[in-house]
Amino acid sequence: MSFLQLENLSKHYGDFTAVEKLNLTVEKGEFVSLLGPSGCGKTTTLQMIAGFVDASAGRVILDGRDITHEKPNRRGLGIVFQSYALFPHMTVSANVSFGLEMRQIAPAERAERVRKALALVHLDKFGHRYPRELSGGQRQRVALARALVIEPPVLLLDEPMSNLDAKLREDMQVELREIQRKVGTTTIMVTHDQSEALSMSDRVVVMDAGCAIQIAKPFDAYENPVNQFVSQFVGKANLFEGLVASVNRQGSALNVHGQLLTTCDPTLQIGERVTLCLRPEKLERCSPQDEIIRGRVRSGMFLGNQWLYHIDTGLGDLLATWQNCGNAACSNGEEVSLRWPADALHIVKREHQEAQHG
Template structure:
């Protein structure tokens, strides 16, 4: 049995449906991220799990117990907010201890638990400081310690790293994952940052328009997106219009402009309009005449470790990511060939282009 289960959970604000029939099962100790753009329903879903928002219909269960209508303060969940919500007049130790005091834990036991929690986030030396005396990363860790010290069955994270600068955010992603693995707390995180969700989650729930459009392991979501939206929201993708010529078990032959491409997928009918999806980093620039397509460099952008090129081809424009290996970059106007391994392409129904 799943540790946390959402069954057909739906939320209406008046006549507006914010979350539509959400079904999600989270295993004990798992780290799951709700990923999507603003307004997709991910934060509303987290708030219903926390008990801050009432469920319009559906059911939420924790460890086999129905908590759909339970009050937030009876669920015993740990929560880290985007703003951290630390008490400015309390020291770090007092902030972390607050939840234990509310549970009337004896003072000696409370002090031991606080000490352990601060050690977990490497803030033992900052116990007597106030939030205003801490950096953003330190305040984030205090909020995490405060949530974990009560030993919650589930830890809920609402965009916990969004207020940090890029470098610190990346460092804290991995520190957060290490802490979660060490403690083993079942965790559900809301984020709009694709790299954040991909790097630290066991599974990712991609949401669009209040619906969970794909629930899978990060690698599967990236390599096998189920919709056009996911292929372009989770990373970048080149999408070329094509038509299925033939399709048999495990393989389809697709006509993309002047190009015939074999794709390791099936389930499409001959004659069906499709989108051929290939990631920019899977494309290779070769000498003109030696690739699947010939093209011309239209634009180039320097990204530090990579060059991003826009290549005009007879099948359509392609974005290509090439490593910055120290060689001179291609100039705009250069003729090039574009190639890619057969297993790197994906097919999506053409109607996804209209729906998105």
């Protein structure tokens, strides 16, 4: 049995549904992210696990025990909220020690556990300071130490890095994941930042309007998004609509704005209307005789390690990302021949429709 199970977990506010029948199983030691746009129900889900929001329906099962309606302090989970909510009038050590005092742990053991927790987050020398004497990243680490010191079965993180600036945030992502691996605490993190979720998680739960749309390893969610929403929320996507023109055992040919494109999907039906996703980095420049389509560069944007181009083509405006190899890959107005691997076209939506007559 999985360590943490959410079964049809739901939250209704009047006739508004914040979370709808969410099912998720989390293994011991796993790092799972709830990813989705603002308002999709991530925090509500986390709060139902923590016990601060009462579930309207469904169950939360921790290590075989139904905790759905148990009080938060009886669940004993470690929580780091968006605002770290450190006690301003207490030193770092006292902040970290607080949860242990509540649990009536003896002073000697308390001191030792606080020391270990602070060492874990690299704040060994900061125990005597007050929160106001720390940087944002240091405060974030105190909040993490405070959550971990009680040795919780599950660590819940709600947008834990949203107050940090971009560079620090990246460093903290690496550090947080290293700490989590070291202590092995089962962790659920809420984030609206897809790159954060992809880089840190064993699995992501992509949410939209209160529902879990796809639960997958980051690579699979990116390469095989189950629908249009996931394809656009997880990474960038070129989307086009096509009509299936022919099908054989290897795949199908689709008519997209009068261009015939082939996919590796042999399960489609002639006349079916589908939406295709092509990731920007799958587009390659090629010689004119190898091209699938020709386009004209409308604009280029420099991203440091990459260039991002908008290219006008017969399929519409295509996004292409190419590695920065020391020179700009192309200039505005330049004509480019483009191709992509046959399996790069991924179907994200299928609409069966009546065959057209006449």
